[in-house]
Amino acid sequence: MNIKDCPHCGGTACLNSSYSYKHRCYFVFVKCDICGAQGKIYSTQEEPAAADWNNSACNDALRAWNMRTNEQEATQ
Numbered sequence: 001m002n003i004k005d006c007p008h009c010g011g012t013a014c015l016n017s018s019y020s021y022k023h024r025c026y027f028v029f030v031k032c033d034i035c036g037a038q039g040k041i042y043s044t045q046e047e048p049a050a051a052d053w054n055n056s057a058c059n060d061a062l063r064a065w066n067m068r069t070n071e072q073e074a075t076q
Helices: 056-066 067-075
Strands: 013-020 023-034 042-044
Touching: 013 056, 013 067, 023 056
Parallel strands: none
Antiparallel strands: 013 023, 023 042
16 A cells, blocks of 8 residues: 655655554554654554564554545545
8 A cells, every 4th residue: 555645744754663562563654754743653563674564553554544525524
């Protein structure tokens, strides 16, 4: 799945993850490299890089980032 450009600044966005020792899981999110805008955060027990960034948390984060308000209204 392709990552759309940032809806705020048009910059390139990337899928990121961070590990929480407190929660013992990875948090996956899409973040713009230019303005720092960030999408919804999803958690997973599986290391995203080990799964080639293809698990349910990664796919959910990408879907959430790629959803645009005008597209959502068009489908309703």
